[in-house]
Amino acid sequence: MDETTHKQWWPLHIKHALGEILTPDEQAIYDAGCAQLDAEEKLPGSVEELKQARQKMLELKAEYERLNRLYEAMEAKRAERESRLSDPTRQPHTSIQRGY
Numbered sequence: 717m718d719e720t721t722h723k724q725w726w727p728l729h730i731k732h733a734l735g736e737i738l739t740p741d742e743q744a745i746y747d748a749g750c751a752q753l754d755a756e757e758k759l760p761g762s763v764e765e766l767k768q769a770r771q772k773m774l775e776l777k778a779e780y781e782r783l784n785r786l787y788e789a790m791e792a793k794r795a796e797r798e799s800r801l802s803d804p805t806r807q808p809h810t811s812i813q814r815g816y
Contacts, residue, residue: 717752725749 728746
C-alpha cells in the first residue's frame, strides 16, 4: 500500500476499530485497503512448515497436559500421605533444623 492510499485508509481503520459506522463509500475504501494489505503480507516459510509447526505444538500441548495430570496425581498422593503423619514428622527436614 502506497503512502497516499495508507493516509486515506488509516482514518477509516481507526473509525472501524472504534466501532463507528462507515458510509458505503468509506466501507468500500476500507475493505479494498484491508484486501490490499492482506495480499501484500508475506509470511516467512511455507504453508507446509506452518502445518508442521502447528502439529508439533499440538503434540507438545498434549504432552504438557499428560505431564500436568501426572503431577497433579503425584501431588495429591503426597498430600494424602503427609496428612497421615504427625506434625513434627510432617515438617521438612533441613540442615538448619538439625543444627548442622
